[in-house]
Amino acid sequence: MKTAMLLGVLVLAITVPVLLMSSGWMTACCGASSGHEGHGSHVTAASAPTTAQSQPAVVNTRCPIMSSSKIDPAKVPANLTREFKGQKVGFCCGGCPSAWDKLTDAEKETKLNASK
Secondary structure: OHHHHHHHHHHHHHHHHHHHHHHOOOOOOOOHHHOOOOOOOEOOOOOOOOOHHHOOOOOOOEOOOOOOOEOOHHHOOHHHEEEEOOEEEEOOEOOHHHHHHOOOHHHHHHHHHHOO
């Protein structure tokens, strides 16, 4: 009986964080040290939708907010993009576009140039 209970607790301890991460409730991306919270799901080339409609070509290869996060320009979904001076900018997760929206144009230009 104790073994079965321990096994059940172990399964929950592993399953719940995985489910929360996949639903966007927990994410390692854009941690508190970056100064913004409330992100959606993290998108990588492996997890990005592959329909042509959700594959806007973006001009950057790294997220301009989380500069260490690489992105695949051909696989960034439309909800993780913003238009800036006639260019489509891509982001790594749901929290980054809103952080981008809060920047001045000068800050955006500096971050975008560093993310290409």
